[in-house]
Amino acid sequence: MKDDLLLDVRDLKVHFPIEKGILVRRRVGWLKAVDGVSFSVNRGEAVGLVGESGCGKSTTAMAIAQLQKPSSGQILFEGKDLASLSPKELYEARKDFQLVFQDPYSSLNPRIMAGDIIAEPLRIYARRGSITLGEAEIRAKTASLMERVGLLPSFAQRYPHEFSGGQRQRIGIARALALEPKLIIADEPVSALDVSIQSQILNLMKDIQDEFGLTFLFIAHNLAVVEYFCSRIIVMYLGTIAEIADSSVMYENPLHPYTKALLSAVPIPDPPKERLRKRIILKGDVPSPAKERTGCPFRERCSYAFERCATSRPTLI
Amino acid sequence: MGTQVEATPEQMEELKRLFGEDKPIPVLYIEWLGRVVQGDFGFSLRTSRPILPDILQRLPLSIEITLFALVLALALGIPLGIAAALKQNPLTDIVIRITGLLGLSLPQFWLASLMVIAFSGVQGWIPMGNYISFAADPIKNLKMLFFPSLAIGTGLAAVIMRYTRNSMLEVMQQDYVRTAKAKGLKKRVVVIRHALRNAILPVITVAGFNTGYLLGGAIVIEEVFALPGMGRLALYAIYQRDYPVIQGIVLLIAAMFVLVNLVTDLIYAAVDPRIRLDEGGR
């Protein structure tokens, strides 16, 4: 079991300073985007990170991808603490975790052709000598990647604006696959897509996962999508983890009051079922993550809240 | 500098000591700033008169021309911009665009020269060395400053017209304008209450920014119309290499800019509640 561990996140915190002032900027507080998050991901697993906007799921993903500096905590990838690596070592390690982004428009440079976008990671690593591929091999590999994600290799000469949203997302996936990573961090990969395209992309990623034995960290706000794609789900609320559960049991037996509310809020495309469902309607909005707080972050909106919730933060069981 | 300076040798010695040629420049600068804060701008190298009173005497005219030009630019630019946005079609679009660009392309001093050529025969409109101050006769004064102000303001009017038009067109496509229409409000109410106020926001910023451009213009225009403003003082100081005077003027202008920016921000905040309530943190 221990050997299977690919990613281990320990007490990750990402706090952004809130600054005020025009001439002299001084810190007036912290925005605790991620406030003590710990979880692990095993090899070959698809783990989902869900939550509503501002819960810190994307920041967590960016911190794991080493694109956002954590304030504290450790991110162990294959047992190595990524923060302690030298730039050279980090550069080598990056090959093993790649990203798929949300916005199919801003994630592709408009002035670079599809083939070059996909080949870019290969060219970067080949130039520095950490992989040995010639230009011809890189082209062949790009072509086969395009084919794999369902694009005609002849599209390599086209610019991003000549593709539809779904096709652009395929380009993004091919780029992430180029370096044959072990982990793919997908940050809301289908939320910007139309319903009929969503399932195409989800199925494509599923096939790729099976084929290459990939591990996925899948970030989304849509519980149904995460439940479909992942075997384990982490529910986040206000920078902390509310619940971690196997996706097969989560719908049947949610434990955390927030998970319960979240699940009951997701509409089901089944009219008779919808009519019978009892909704838990949460009061109010998500509080600002910039506010200082003690105790359980969910307590203001929780219908089960009792005295202890206000004083001490519950630990993950 | 040197020989032509009309100052006695004693005064020159005094000046040299005052400017302390033995001290490093940063020290001199700080010492100068220290005196400025106390209202002592020093003396002119040319006339040996104290600088501040001379500047202050001429400043009001320059400010008056600048403000007059600003008012004219706004009065011309905003209505034309709104009209252009509301009467949008390919023909007016292109006419408005070229007019706007043409307005930007006219050198202010040349426009002023044309005005002199065209209106010099008309009594009281073109000031030619017979300046009458506002305090002495407001009507004659304003009449006299109309063309100088117009010459400076035309370019800004063109800029403001284009900004107003574009901003208006953009605002008219906003969701809240659609909401206002969906409420059943009259077109006039939609335009005035919902669109115009929002459209004017970027125009305020642009107008504030360009007040500097107007003041720069005022200095050249004073030269064309022979008006005794700060511009002429500045120009002569530069011709004469009268550095203390130049320094003083630069400082005053800089101070005025801080003031203009402040006023712009205040006006902006008065119109936009988002700024007002966000504790000034933009």
Place this chain on the structure above:
Amino acid sequence: MGAARLKKNIIALAGVGIISFYLLIILVSLFWLPFDPVAMDTLHLLEPPSIKTGHLFGTDEFGRDILSRIMQGCSVSLIISLGATLLGAVIGTLMGIWAGFLGGKWDHLIMRVADILFSFPSLLLAIFVMGILGEKTYNVIFAIGIVYIPQFARVSRGAILTLKGNEFVKAAFSSGASKTYVLFRHLVPNIMMPLIVQVSLSLSVAILLESALSFLGMGIQPPYPSWGNMLSGARKFMLLAPWTAIYPGLAIVFLVLGFNLLGDGLRDLLDPRLRNVK
């Protein structure tokens, strides 16, 4: 694309047409001018425009042919505005890219300085710089160039900051790209269009600034002709001989308009938002 795109480009094309015309005049003026632009002719002082005398735009207070002087002034105006714009563009853009890309305290410092320079009226700034440097032709280039540094710094910094937020930049970093690589491969090519627009608009303002400086006697020094100093010379006689003031001014207006049209037309091409509005 197609027709509508071309229609909008009429603006840019008109600009190109005007600028080409001036370039042609410069080319001609290198080899041939109707009269010697600096030769005085006391017999024909302040003569009105006439085909008979050959002075199509008339003569000035020294009897010099105004058309020839305008033609000769063309190259000065263009060289100075080009030089100043390039100077400001290169330094300003480098500063802006540096500030925008690195962020942090450098960004803060550079942009504060740029803001202060920017808030100062450009003509005044140029006048004061001329006052310090002295009235030499090449100093005009410096004076106007300095005015442009903060403007280009702001434009390029803004463009870099917007681009930096794009996910493709994150994607490049996660593909192992270095900062320099991201800067030159992903960011710089994408800011070229806004910079080209800014260059075109700056050229127009540079011509205005140069003419204003020369008008005030701080730019190009007589007897060498520049449009600004021609207008300056015309001041005393413009009531008597309006043509001395009108034609050099028109020369300025049309060249400036040419650059404004070009810049404005180009801006349409790169701003998809405005494209819908226009």
Place this chain on the structure above:
Amino acid sequence: MEEILLEVNNLRTVFDTEYGTVKAVDDISFTLRKGEVLGLVGESGCGKSVTNLSLLRLIPEPPGRISGGRILFKGKDLLVGDEEEVRLVRGGSIAMIFQDPMTSLNPLLKISLQIAEALQLHRGMGRKEALAKAAELLKAIGIPDAEARANDYPHQFSGGMRQRVMIAMAISCNPDILIADEPTTALDVTIQAQILELIKSLSGENTMSVIMITHDLGVVAGICDTICVMYAGKIVEKASVDDLFAQPLHPYTKGLLDSIPRIDAGSRKRLYSIPGSPPNLASLPPGCPFRPRCDKAMEICGREMPPETSLGDAPRSVRCWLYASGEGGLE
């Protein structure tokens, strides 16, 4: 059955673009009864929002233009006569809420004022009375501390609260019809639940009819009585909510239902996915626009657009050659 409130017949709206004339809404018809909640469902670019704006003649002209059809509201054609007549219907008898609550309120005006405007116009209230009523509405709609908050500006409200304000504004004049254009798309799921609950309760107690425009079949299942599925500017299937989900007829509807992941799926069987992507409206293929993506396409589908075929009880109908009784039909 309740009386018919709104009847849309053969509505066509086109946009003149640089790529040619785009038929954003192409010959659609539907009816809305008193108290009914009608869902217009489809993916982006299917014409559902254009339909909504066409109903009150809010299409920006140019480039848009309603090129045909009738919109009968209580028997009167809203497309006939000058805009002034429709204007008084807007916000009075037919009110709208929009997708993005962050941008749908004027940032420079107080909340209370924006609600009061409609009251002054349609109910002839005085300013004071209207402002008092606005505060009352805010309270009714679930804004805590409503009286004080009425004098706030939109930016002081969260997204969910702003959508509540929009709803308060819309229902202020007791409209017969509320058109909700993707009212919860920009909101988080727990806030979405709050807003849907609110709309449901309002339509229940006020017998207000609702046209719900959305891409989310789950939302539709919970709130609508009748559903129109749109594709490429056309209504391809119409049915009561139970029929549609129990027995979708059009291949597009079927594909769509099979391609959404469901939280209650239990067994995790592979999702179906419709191949290809929605067509470009400026260059539609001849015949049925869904043909290139359809796994049941026949030869005729490439030639002719199928007619609307009624099946069983109204409102059940479908536009597909599989069900057309004419040439090439199966049944």
